[in-house]
Amino acid sequence: MTQSFQFSLLATDGAARRGEVSMPRGTIRTPAFMPVGTAGTVKAMYMDQVRDLGADIILGNTYHLMLRPGAERVARLGGLHEFARWPHPILTDSGGFQVMSLAQLRKLSEKGVTFKSHIDGVVHEMSPERSIEIQGLLGSDIQMQLDECVALPAERDVIERSMELSLRWADRCKIAFGDQPGRAMFGIVQGGDDEALRVRSAEALTGLDLKGYAVGGLAVGEPQPVMLAMLDAVCPALPQHKPRYLMGVGTPDDIVKSVQRGIDMFDCVMPTRAGRHGLAYTRHGKINLRNARHAEDSRPLDAESDCPAARDYSRAYLHHLVKAGEALGGMLLTWNNLSYYQSLMQGLRDAIEAGRLADHAAALAEGWARGDL
Numbered sequence: 229m230t231q232s233f234q235f236s237l238l239a240t241d242g243a244a245r246r247g248e249v250s251m252p253r254g255t256i257r258t259p260a261f262m263p264v265g266t267a268g269t270v271k272a273m274y275m276d277q278v279r280d281l282g283a284d285i286i287l288g289n290t291y292h293l294m295l296r297p298g299a300e301r302v303a304r305l306g307g308l309h310e311f312a313r314w315p316h317p318i319l320t321d322s323g324g325f326q327v328m329s330l331a332q333l334r335k336l337s338e339k340g341v342t343f344k345s346h347i348d349g350v351v352h353e354m355s356p357e358r359s360i361e362i363q364g365l366l367g368s369d370i371q372m373q374l375d376e377c378v379a380l381p382a383e384r385d386v387i388e389r390s391m392e393l394s395l396r397w398a399d400r401c402k403i404a405f406g407d408q409p410g411r412a413m414f415g416i417v418q419g420g421d422d423e424a425l426r427v428r429s430a431e432a433l434t435g436l437d438l439k440g441y442a443v444g445g446l447a448v449g450e451p452q453p454v455m456l457a458m459l460d461a462v463c464p465a466l467p468q469h470k471p472r473y474l475m476g477v478g479t480p481d482d483i484v485k486s487v488q489r490g491i492d493m494f495d496c497v498m499p500t501r502a503g504r505h506g507l508a509y510t511r512h513g514k515i516n517l518r519n520a521r522h523a524e525d526s527r528p529l530d531a532e533s534d535c536p537a538a539r540d541y542s543r544a545y546l547h548h549l550v551k552a553g554e555a556l557g558g559m560l561l562t563w564n565n566l567s568y569y570q571s572l573m574q575g576l577r578d579a580i581e582a583g584r585l586a587d588h589a590a591a592l593a594e595g596w597a598r599g600d601l
């Protein structure tokens with residue numbers, strides 16, 4: 229077990245990469261999908277289940293955890309790994325993105341962000357330094373810089389000023405992070421939908437010699453071609469031998485196309501949130517179990533799956549649970565969805581190693597297009 233943070237590039241297939249991130253708490257096989265463990269829990273799942281499905285790392289949301297139960301309290305209780313009984317790597321976001329989407333009365337300045345908690349209305353100030361301090365108190369293995377994700381569409385000068393603010397905050401976060409052996413701080417590439425600004429952001433962050441680089445400001449409603457065009461510009465501008473993390477992405481199709489452009493790590497609430505809303509992700513595409521057509525369908529979601537939620541329960545039963553608002557419905561569909569996402573990632577890792585990613589991607593797309601027979 230390594231005491232440092234190391235990224236190894238094991239194979240490539242075009243721009244796609246098969247790698248490994250080795251950390252004291254474990255190894256992350258890339259391309260990797262990180263289930264979102266918002267407030268110290270991957271909703272509707274036991275942590276052992278999350279691990280058994282193949283997750284090497286989960287994501288924790290700094291915004292939620294700092295408000296409840298509080299970073300200092302989690303630290304007093306032994307840190308997030310002990311608190312949530314997840315001994316493997318944890319990546320935490322900076323909190324800034326959720327401040328802008330969830331908090332009340334947000335104010336952003338050079339100093340950082342000030343906001344009122346959506347839970348109790350208490351006013352919080354989060355500077356780049358405080359964000360890193362909170363993530364350290366949580367015991368986070370991979371900590372994200374505080375950044376600003378500019379809302380699109382926006383004028384170029386607005387995007388440029390926002391990207392430059394995030395660069396200054398990256399520098400402050402690097403200083404605040406200091407030297408935490410075995411842990412890493414990732415910078416976040418911003419720049420909106422402007423390729424030149426994206427490249428400038430990537431090159432400036434590369435100059436900070438960080439352990440890894442995220443691509444932010446995407447998966448915020450832009451069309452997929454815009455997101456992919458930004459990846460085509462950014463990935464070649466990032467170091468080959470450091471991990472690349474695309475924040476908030478995405479659908480299975482988004483993930484495959486982003487892996488083909490050189491992204492190594494992903495997080496997204498889709499598989500867990502969709503599961504709680506009656507939606508199943510399968511190799512035949514999405515199945516909405518709220519639809520009445522499933523009311524007497526005795527077939528499972530996927531008889532060939534090795535996940536009991538996909539293999540052992542009828543669609544009729546799942547439809548009943550979803551319509552009745554039974555907790556087991558969300559539990560089973562979340563289990564199915566995370567199983568499908570992790571099997572998708574394993575298939576991508578295998579295909580890159582074998583040099584057959586293009587064929588594998590085409591076969592996946594054909595299965596989704598064929599739909600649910």
Ligand SMILES: Nc1cc(N)c2c(=O)[nH][nH]c(=O)c2c1
Pocket residue numbers: 321322323324325326375376377416443444445446447448475476477
């Ligand atoms: N889609 C996104 C999801 C996210 N969690 C983030 C983020 O945490 N920071 N910055 C971002 O730009 C961003 C984008």
